[in-house]
Amino acid sequence: MNVLSVASEVYPLVKTGGLADVVGALPSALQPHGIRTRTLVPGYPAVLHKLKKRKTVGGIDNLFGHPAKVLAAEYDGLDLLVLDQPALYHRDGGPYLDTTGRDYPDNFRRFAALSLAAAEIAGDDVVPGWKPEIVHVHDWQAALTPVYMRFGSARDLPTVLTIHNIAFQGQFGASVFPELSLPSEAFSMQFLEYYGDVGFLKGGLQTASAITTVSPSYSQEILTAEFGMGLDGLLASRLASLAGIVNGIDVDTWNPETDPYIAQNYGPGTLKKRAANRKVLEERFGLDKTPGPIFCVISRLTWQKGMDLLAQVTDDIVALGGKLIVLGAGDVALEGALMAAASRHRGHIGMVPGYDEPLSHLMQAGSDAILIPSRFEPCGLTQLYGLRYGCVPIVARTGGLTDTVIDANEAALAARVATGFQFHPVTADGLRLAIRRALRAYNEPKVWARLQNQGMKSDVSWAKSAERYASLYSGLLAKG
Ligand SMILES: Nc1ncnc2c1ncn2[C@@H]1O[C@H](COP(=O)(O)OP(=O)(O)O[C@H]2O[C@H](CO)[C@@H](O)[C@H](O)[C@H]2O)[C@@H](O)[C@H]1O
Numbered sequence: 001m002n003v004l005s006v007a008s009e010v011y012p013l014v015k016t017g018g019l020a021d022v023v024g025a026l027p028s029a030l031q032p033h034g035i036r037t038r039t040l041v042p043g044y045p046a047v048l049h050k051l052k053k054r055k056t057v058g059g060i061d062n063l064f065g066h067p068a069k070v071l072a073a074e075y076d077g078l079d080l081l082v083l084d085q086p087a088l089y090h091r092d093g094g095p096y097l098d099t100t101g102r103d104y105p106d107n108f109r110r111f112a113a114l115s116l117a118a119a120e121i122a123g124d125d126v127v128p129g130w131k132p133e134i135v136h137v138h139d140w141q142a143a144l145t146p147v148y149m150r151f152g153s154a155r156d157l158p159t160v161l162t163i164h165n166i167a168f169q170g171q172f173g174a175s176v177f178p179e180l181s182l183p184s185e186a187f188s189m190q191f192l193e194y195y196g197d198v199g200f201l202k203g204g205l206q207t208a209s210a211i212t213t214v215s216p217s218y219s220q221e222i223l224t225a226e227f228g229m230g231l232d233g234l235l236a237s238r239l240a241s242l243a244g245i246v247n248g249i250d251v252d253t254w255n256p257e258t259d260p261y262i263a264q265n266y267g268p269g270t271l272k273k274r275a276a277n278r279k280v281l282e283e284r285f286g287l288d289k290t291p292g293p294i295f296c297v298i299s300r301l302t303w304q305k306g307m308d309l310l311a312q313v314t315d316d317i318v319a320l321g322g323k324l325i326v327l328g329a330g331d332v333a334l335e336g337a338l339m340a341a342a343s344r345h346r347g348h349i350g351m352v353p354g355y356d357e358p359l360s361h362l363m364q365a366g367s368d369a370i371l372i373p374s375r376f377e378p379c380g381l382t383q384l385y386g387l388r389y390g391c392v393p394i395v396a397r398t399g400g401l402t403d404t405v406i407d408a409n410e411a412a413l414a415a416r417v418a419t420g421f422q423f424h425p426v427t428a429d430g431l432r433l434a435i436r437r438a439l440r441a442y443n444e445p446k447v448w449a450r451l452q453n454q455g456m457k458s459d460v461s462w463a464k465s466a467e468r469y470a471s472l473y474s475g476l477l478a479k480g
Contacts, residue, residue: 004132008141029462033470043084115144123154140170143204158476161208170200214379215400219244248462261361277366285350296367301330306373312428314341393420
């Protein structure tokens with residue numbers, strides 16, 4: 001079965017968050033099911049730079065006023081199609097933001113173009129000799145694909161839209177509609193119209209054959225007003241087509257036994273070797289070389305991720321004898337608050353602002369626990385990396401965090417199934433209590449080792465979830 005996957009980022013070519021990890025890892029997990037995925041991404045400079053061996057396999061004469069090329073390349077096991085349109089994608093900043101951190105004003109056009117190109121690849125002869133049988137699109141940036149398909153020549157092809165985060169909806173003023181090359185009927189409740197605006201995700205949710213999100217709990221939560229962010233009613237009307245499939249992780253990229261980014265490789269039987277990674281972290285973050293647990297945070301610094309709650313408990317972590325290291329970028333005020341905590345507690349709190357993939361691996365390999373106080377979390381990947389690396393997750397009880405971490409309550413500890421700590425309500429007090437619980441467990445080395453070992457035994461691979469995507473695809477094909 002041929003699948004066209006469409007996304008605005010893909011690891012290891014371009015990544016700003018978990019979306020890239022999922023889009024990058026799913027194709028090889030689907031391969032054993034006879035599914036061949038081609039992934040269409042925009043030709044940002046970072047992408048083109050890495051793809052030395054690429055060839056032009058197709059073209060679109062007029063994509064919003066400019067010609068575009070479709071390039072094909074293989075990279076790290078991925079079969080890629082790259083939409084090369086310099087006017088839209090050759091920019092100095094990141095995929096979505098300019099160098100000053102502002103959204104590109106033409107993001108609606110940049111990602112409508114990605115979706116339109118995907119629809120044309122699916123329906124027309126854009127890439128001669130290749131056609132998908134299923135089109136799987138990710139998040140708002142690709143969500144117009146099924147809308148364009150509905151009004152184009154691939155109208156009968158099944159589509160899957162995966163919501164990685166319903167907080168990002170691609171909502172733009174109605175004035176952009178005439179620029180989208182869609183018939184006027186598309187600006188209606190049944191398609192894009194969203195409270196008088198244009199909603200990219202909304203349009204996709206109305207038209208995709210199937211909708212998935214990245215954990216079973218989140219698939220329930222988004223049906224409520226609290227988590228649905230305005231789309232709960234629409235989702236309820238599409239309940240029969242909605243599924244929650246939990247994310248896995250690429251267990252080859254994230255393998256402490258072979259990870260090239262960490263100072264000392266180790267496995268379930270050799271957890272003591274983690275000490276060498278701790279040592280490097282102590283130096284990197286300027287921590288005192290004293291005993292006690294190191295808590296780490298690897299995150300976008302945002303309200304969603306509960307980073308304001310973290311800022312409120314930094315003094316407590318230190319008072320309780322713990323250390324904290326933070327790697328993150330995002331909200332300037334939150335970054336400032338965490339930097340201030342680091343200067344208040346030199347030797348106990350360290351902060352590296354920014355984005356650093358290798359360092360994120362080392363932190364999972366050398367810290368004792370990872371804190372994830374998210375207010376909502378569709379799935380979350382860093383707790384899965386934590387489980388795999390023996391870095392015990394302490395998580396808010398929400399979304400995919402609920403589904404993937406087993407709380408160390410007495411029953412779970414006695415049954416030897418606990419893998420971490422969950423807390424609720426998601427407040428600074430809730431987080432404080434969870435940190436206290438973790439510290440108590442840390443002070444009982446046998447209990448702690450059991451948590452680490454149990455976590456390392458958890459199946460965080462894509463195996464089961466790839467099977468679910470495969471059967472979703474086959475079900476859609478069988479329906480015709
Ligand atoms: N400063 C930094 N330096 C280096 N690496 C950093 C970093 N900050 C974050 N990362 C990395 O970025 C990824 C973030 O993954 P999350 O699952 O937390 O997702 P995010 O909220 O981006 O994605 C959305 O999509 C994913 C995928 O479906 C869902 O899991 C999630 O719940 C949803 O919000 C991880 O690989 C993490 O290690």
